[in-house]
Amino acid sequence: MTITIEFEIEESILAELDGVAADIGVSREILITTAIKHALRFHRPKEFSAEDEVNTFRLWLAGNADVEGGSGIPDWDEDDARLN
Secondary structure, three states: OOOOOOOOOOHHHHHHHHHHHHHHOOOHHHHHHHHHHHHHHHHOOOOOOHHHHHHHHHHHHHHHOOOOOOOOOOOOOOOOOOOO
16 A cells, blocks of 8 residues: 655755666655665664574574584584573
C-alpha cells in the first residue's frame, strides 16, 4: 500500500536530488524512498534475533579457515560441553 504525501523542498536540493537520481539511473521516487529507509534503519536498527547471532558466529568461524592456522568450524565431541 502506498500513500501520496506532499512536502516543500528547496529548489536547489531538488535539483541536486534529481542529478544524483539521473547519475545512478533511478527515479526521484526511488531515491527518496531509499533515503528514508536508510534513515529509519540508521536511527531505529532492528534487534538481532538468536538466529542472526548464530549465523554471524558461523560466518566468523568460517572466515577463520581463510587465515593461516585458522581452524574453521570446530569439530567438537558430543560430550564436549562448549555451550555459552
